[in-house]
Amino acid sequence: MILANILPPGASLYAHNVDVIYYTLMGVSVLICLLLLIVGGVFIVRYRRGSPAKRGPMPELLSREIEIGWTVATFFAFIFLFFWAAAMLVSSGPAQKGDLEIHVVAKQWMWKAEQPNGAREINEIHVPVDTPVRLVMTSQDVIHSLFLPALRLKQDVLPQRYVDMRFTADRTGTFPLLCAEYCGTEHSHMTGKLVIMTKQAYQKWLEAQPGSADVAGMGRKLFTSLGCSGCHGRAAHVRAPDLEGVYGRSVQLADGRTVQADKDYLRDSILEPRKDIVAGYEPIMPSYKNTLSDSDVLRLVAYLKSLASKEKDQ
Amino acid sequence: MSQAAAQAADGRPLTYLSNGFTLRSWLTSTDHKRIAILYAVSITAFFFLGGIAIGIVRLELVTPTQDLVSADTYNRLFTLHGIVMVWFFLVPSIPTTFGNFLLPMMIGAKDLAMPRLNLFSWYLYVAGGLFTVYALIAGGVDTGWTFYTPFSTMFSNSHVLAAAMGVFVVGFSSVATGINFIVTTHMMRTRGMTWMRLPLFVWAMYATSFVMVLATPVLSVALLLVMAERWLGVPIFNPTHGGDPLLFQHLFWFYSHPAVYIMILPAMGVVSEIFPCFARRRIFGYQFMVYAMVAIAVIGFFVWGHHMFVSGQSGYANLVFSFLSFVVAVPSAIKVFNWTATLYRGQITFEAPMFYAIGFVGLFTIGGLTGLFLATVPIDIQATDTYFVVAHFHYIMVGGSVSALFAAIHFWWPKMTGRMYPEIWARFAAILMFFGFNFTFFPQFIMGWMGMPRRYGSYPPEFQIYHVLSSAGALVLAAAYLLPLGYLTWAYFRAPRAPRNPWHATGLEWTTPSPPPPLNFDAPPVVNEGPYHYHPAEVGPEARPEGAEDEQRASSA
Numbered sequence: 001m002i003l004a005n006i007l008p009p010g011a012s013l014y015a016h017n018v019d020v021i022y023y024t025l026m027g028v029s030v031l032i033c034l035l036l037l038i039v040g041g042v043f044i045v046r047y048r049r050g051s052p053a054k055r056g057p058m059p060e061l062l063s064r065e066i067e068i069g070w071t072v073a074t075f076f077a078f079i080f081l082f083f084w085a086a087a088m089l090v091s092s093g094p095a096q097k098g099d100l101e102i103h104v105v106a107k108q109w110m111w112k113a114e115q116p117n118g119a120r121e122i123n124e125i126h127v128p129v130d131t132p133v134r135l136v137m138t139s140q141d142v143i144h145s146l147f148l149p150a151l152r153l154k155q156d157v158l159p160q161r162y163v164d165m166r167f168t169a170d171r172t173g174t175f176p177l178l179c180a181e182y183c184g185t186e187h188s189h190m191t192g193k194l195v196i197m198t199k200q201a202y203q204k205w206l207e208a209q210p211g212s213a214d215v216a217g218m219g220r221k222l223f224t225s226l227g228c229s230g231c232h233g234r235a236a237h238v239r240a241p242d243l244e245g246v247y248g249r250s251v252q253l254a255d256g257r258t259v260q261a262d263k264d265y266l267r268d269s270i271l272e273p274r275k276d277i278v279a280g281y282e283p284i285m286p287s288y289k290n291t292l293s294d295s296d297v298l299r300l301v302a303y304l305k306s307l308a309s310k311e312k313d314q
Numbered sequence: 315m316s317q318a319a320a321q322a323a324d325g326r327p328l329t330y331l332s333n334g335f336t337l338r339s340w341l342t343s344t345d346h347k348r349i350a351i352l353y354a355v356s357i358t359a360f361f362f363l364g365g366i367a368i369g370i371v372r373l374e375l376v377t378p379t380q381d382l383v384s385a386d387t388y389n390r391l392f393t394l395h396g397i398v399m400v401w402f403f404l405v406p407s408i409p410t411t412f413g414n415f416l417l418p419m420m421i422g423a424k425d426l427a428m429p430r431l432n433l434f435s436w437y438l439y440v441a442g443g444l445f446t447v448y449a450l451i452a453g454g455v456d457t458g459w460t461f462y463t464p465f466s467t468m469f470s471n472s473h474v475l476a477a478a479m480g481v482f483v484v485g486f487s488s489v490a491t492g493i494n495f496i497v498t499t500h501m502m503r504t505r506g507m508t509w510m511r512l513p514l515f516v517w518a519m520y521a522t523s524f525v526m527v528l529a530t531p532v533l534s535v536a537l538l539l540v541m542a543e544r545w546l547g548v549p550i551f552n553p554t555h556g557g558d559p560l561l562f563q564h565l566f567w568f569y570s571h572p573a574v575y576i577m578i579l580p581a582m583g584v585v586s587e588i589f590p591c592f593a594r595r596r597i598f599g600y601q602f603m604v605y606a607m608v609a610i611a612v613i614g615f616f617v618w619g620h621h622m623f624v625s626g627q628s629g630y631a632n633l634v635f636s637f638l639s640f641v642v643a644v645p646s647a648i649k650v651f652n653w654t655a656t657l658y659r660g661q662i663t664f665e666a667p668m669f670y671a672i673g674f675v676g677l678f679t680i681g682g683l684t685g686l687f688l689a690t691v692p693i694d695i696q697a698t699d700t701y702f703v704v705a706h707f708h709y710i711m712v713g714g715s716v717s718a719l720f721a722a723i724h725f726w727w728p729k730m731t732g733r734m735y736p737e738i739w740a741r742f743a744a745i746l747m748f749f750g751f752n753f754t755f756f757p758q759f760i761m762g763w764m765g766m767p768r769r770y771g772s773y774p775p776e777f778q779i780y781h782v783l784s785s786a787g788a789l790v791l792a793a794a795y796l797l798p799l800g801y802l803t804w805a806y807f808r809a810p811r812a813p814r815n816p817w818h819a820t821g822l823e824w825t826t827p828s829p830p831p832p833l834n835f836d837a838p839p840v841v842n843e844g845p846y847h848y849h850p851a852e853v854g855p856e857a858r859p860e861g862a863e864d865e866q867r868a869s870s871a
Contacts, residue, residue: 008764018692022763025690029683036654036679040672043657047593048664055659055854058598067599067648074647078640078686085690086633108469142465143559145624145699149765152696156625158560159464160553163626176774180624180699180767182458184469185385188770272556 011150011171011196014092018152021085028081099134099166102127103215103298106137106144106157109186111177114295118218119209123192128202129172135165136263140294145181148194154180162263169196219303222296226288240285241278247301247308252279266301329732329829344429345832347730350415352436357403357411358799360443364398367391369792372785380772388771389456390472396459401481402443404711405573408580409526410439410491412722413519415730417495419823420513422504422841424833427497435490442484449476458769460570461536463551463562467543474544478537485530485537488576492526495519504822506841510604513821513845514597517604518583521611525572525579529615533569536562560625567618575614577711578678579607581718582649585671588725589653590846591819592668593660594855597846598652606645606652613642623694632691639689646682650675661857665817666740670721673748677713681706684759701780702762705755713751720747720798727802728812732829735809739801747794753787818858820847 010016046053102125103114113121113135127133137146139159146165147154150173155165179190197205223229231240241251246261254277259265268275270292273285292300326332330347333339340348371391374382383391414432418425426432449455455477457466466474499512499520512520540562542548549555551562590597597603619627619635653675662668684706687693697703720743727735761780766773773781815824822839823830849855 018696021690022687022693022696025687025693029680029686032683033679036650036675040654040657040675043654043660044662044672047657047660047662049594049661049857053659055661057852057854058659067602067652070651071602071644071648075641075644078643081686081690082637082640085692086636089629089633089691142469143462147699147765147767149696152692154624154695154698158553158626161626176765178765178767182389182460182462182465182699182769184456184465185389187389188380188385188767188772191774 008149009171009173009175010152011169011173011175012152012167013170014167015150015152017088021088025081028077099132100128101134101136101302103295103302104135104137104146104157105140105294105298106146106179106190107140108142108184109179109190111146111179111190111192112295114215114298115206115209116215117206117209118215119206123177124195125177125192126195126197126202126205127169128199129169129196131199132166132168136162136298137165138162138294138298142183143181144179144183144190147178147180148175149178150175150194156181162267172196172198172201215299216302216306219299219301219306222300223303226291228300231285238284239281241281243304243307245308247305249308251276253277254279254281263301266304267297270297270300327827328831329827330832331732331829333832342433344425344433346414346418346426346429346432347830347832349432349436350411351730353406353410353414353439356436356440356443357407360398360402361795364395364403365792365795367395367398369788371395372788374771375773375781376785378773378775378778378781383771385771386456387454389458389769390454392769393455393458393477394450397446397455397477397481399711400459400573401484402439402446404577404715405488406439406484406491407577407715407719408584408722409495409519409522409576410436412515412584412726413491413495413522413580416726416823417498417516417519418502419826419830419834420516420821421499421502421507422822422835422839423498423502424835426494427501428494431490431494435487435494438487438490439484442480442482442487445476445480445483449473449480452476460566461540461562462566463540463543463559464553464557467540467550468552475541478541482534482537482541485534488526488530492523492530495523496527499523504838504841508841510601511841511844513583514586514600514603514607515580515583517607518579518586521607522576522579525576525611525614529569529572529576532565533573536565536569539565560622560627563622563625564618567621568615571618571621572611572614574707574710575610577715579610581674581678581715582607584718584722584725585653585674586649587819587821588667588671588721589656590848591725591817592665592671593657593662594848594858595656595658595660595846596848596851598655598658599648600844600846602648603652606648609645610642613638613645617642620689620694621698623691624698636689636691640686643682643686643689646678650679650682659854661855663858664741665724666735666737666744667721667725667817669741669744670717670724670747673744674714674717674721677709677717677748677751681709681714684709696765697762699768700762701758701766701768704768705758705762708755708758713755717747717751720744723798723802725817726823727805728816729823729826729828729830731806732812732827733805733809734812734816735805736801739797743794743797743801746790746797750787750790750792750794754784754791755787757781757783757787820845 010019101116105112111123113125137157139157141159143156143158145154145156151167153165153167155163157163173196175194177192177194179187230236231238232243249261250258251261252258259276271287271289273287274283277283330345374388452473454472455474456472457470457474499516539550543550543552549557551557551559553559586597586603617635617639619631620639623632688697688706724735724740757780761777766777812828814828826834
């Protein structure tokens with residue numbers, strides 16, 4: 001009962017794996033503490049001043065050999081612990097295609113989330129159980145950190161940059177969601193709920209949300225309304241790179257570098273077009289830095305991404 | 315003038331304490347012992363300032379709602395606590411007081427190599443302190459002691475410039491002290507004091523000094539850049555103008571992780587003096603102890619990234635930093651084994667310094683082991699920025715360094731003041747401090763792992779029980795810190811006079827009168843044996859005789 005109170009609930013296989021490492025480390029630590037307590041305690045009592053215990057010089061065995069012995073033993077024990085934890089991390093594997101993508105924007109002092117169908121939430125994130133989920137996160141101001149203790153996950157959320165958090169929850173319920181990176185006055189109120197639902201309940205919930213629409217679809221509308229298609233479209237008369245299928249490809253730049261066209265690259269290209277000029281094109285694109293909100297950029301990138309996956313499917 | 319013949323007005327031999335009583339004689343003294351006392355007074359003031367700040371914080375945290383102080387005040391209080399405790403108490407604590415006082419005496423020198431630089435570094439410390447006090451009076455600073463960008467440069471509405479300036483200035487004090495110690499250790503060792511005969515405290519000071527000299531400038535640069543961005547708008551960390559906020563974290567931790575070793579290496583040095591003395595045994599594995607300290611100082615420079623596992627740095631970088639963090643834990647473990655082994659076949663007595671030193675080993679072990687948790691990437695992801703981390707570093711810095719500081723205060727008190735201290739009170743304070751400490755910080759491990767983030771003025775009610783325990787413990791701890799202030803003040807005026815060497819300890823500092831004369835030694839001492847010569851290697855130790863050592867040396871001098 002007490003134990004259940006001091007151990008946080010786990011809501012994913014990953015959380016369970018983390019706990020196994022945690023308890024193992026705990027066991028090793030308790031063992032070492034006990035060993036020290038016993039050995040130290042025995043010495044303290046046995047060799048108190050004037051006790052009848054045998055003194056004399058240090059036994060030969062206790063000199064160099066034992067020192068080298070416990071140095072090496074400690075070293076290998078630590079290396080083993082490192083290796084074990086590292087192996088568990090590495091084996092959690094790369095992102096899968098088809099992960100449910102939820103966009104999260106952090107600002108002083110709230111969390112804003114946008115579901116794939118455009119449904120928006122504040123300080124709450126709803127996710128379906130047993131489904132790989134990917135949170136794509138950015139911040140509008142300072143550094144925040146999304147902390148989901150039930151999933152043993154935490155990720156700093158940075159301004160002007162996208163970071164991912166991936167998980168597959170295996171248990172329904174409502175769990176805390178917190179900001180873990182100090183972000184100013186109301187830092188301790190930048191909290192909310194992670195709601196893990198059954199797939200059916202999630203679908204139902206999604207459809208019941210007002211304003212839901214396809215995020216990529218919204219991006220497509222922006223692509224036209226902002227005039228992007230005027231240059232980047234197939235029929236455009238201005239010479240600009242074709243964006244169909246660009247997502248995930250490598251792009252040759254004018255200065256000789258080759259970069260991967262990922263979220264960050266596309267974002268930079270929209271906001272700071274002069275940073276990375278594609279080989280063979282003039283640097284004529286204006287910046288959209290002051291025109292677009294973070295959410296709009298996310299929508300545009302989602303649209304470009306959808307173009308790429310369409311092409312692959314064909 | 316011959317020192318031995320010099321007499322103060324009251325007929326007692328001239329000591330560094332009776333060598334002038336005016337304020338001016340203190341503020342212009344270049345005597346390393348007097349400067350140590352200047353530092354001791356100043357860091358004590360800052361210790362209590364930082365303590366008051368955290369006292370209010372702990373009081374606020376008794377209830378889950380933000381009800382005692384406003385959210386902004388709360389943020390300013392924990393920031394003040396962090397800045398003051400790290401830069402104005404812990405970093406200078408043992409080096410500037412005991413390092414200053416003892417380093418020259420332990421190597422048989424009459425002062426540090428650059429006495430005026432030594433005094434100047436104290437003035438730098440005070441200047442830095444004034445900036446910080448100004449920031450406090452002007453309304454405080456709310457960035458946390460870590461000054462993370464872009465919050466500190468673009469968003470905070472508090473006195474970041476003054477606070478950063480304070481830390482910037484006090485950094486020069488650190489560097490000056492470090493250079494002084496390094497030069498002194500190289501140039502001023504007396505005849506026969508070879509490197510492998512240096513007491514481990516001197517080695518600890520030497521290793522610490524290198525870390526100070528090499529790491530502090532990086533912090534200074536980082537803070538200068540923060541000031542440049544905040545004040546002049548130079549875009550360095552602000553990502554909307556192409557800056558990189560993570561750059562600041564790299565620079566900051568490149569200093570602030572080694573700074574942990576600035577705080578703990580001196581503590582290790584102190585404990586390495588005390589264990590042999592009260593166990594009456596030579597330190598176990600002297601050479602390994604030296605190598606371990608050097609290894610900690612060197613490897614400590616390559617682990618800063620373990621503070622940034624969730625910052626968005628590459629996963630491969632995380633693994634490299636994780637690996638190196640495990641490696642740096644090995645020499646620390648070796649030291650714990652060696653202190654324990656020093657007790658083997660000893661003749662142990664349990665005066666207050668030994669109480670504190672044993673407490674140090676216990677708390678440092680828990681701090682070190684939880685450090686392994688945090689070096690493990692998946693564990694750190696859950697635990698970082700929670701109370702687990704808070705508990706961990708307090709076990710190292712308060713359980714470790716501050717316990718060792720109190721061990722040092724009691725161990726060298728007779729030498730520094732010429733008076734004994736009340737043993738019963740001191741043991742009581744040591745025990746109270748140990749329990750108060752665990753009472754305060756152990757519950758923080760539990761709530762941290764459960765997901766209680768740090769720097770929260772209000773929090774989910776399920777954590778209240780742990781916060782209440784922690785705050786109650788803090789009250790005990792506060793009493794344990796105030797107690798020595800009381801009985802040591804009494805002891806300074808009223809306690810029995812101390813002989814040269816009340817502990818029958820080895821080490822050159824104990825061959826001088828208590829308190830020592832202005833120039834320490836009548837003639838440069840000559841060393842012809844290794845440190846901790848408590849017994850010949852081929853036989854075991856004798857029990858330490860009861861009572862004070864005879865004053866034979868004094869009468870023959």
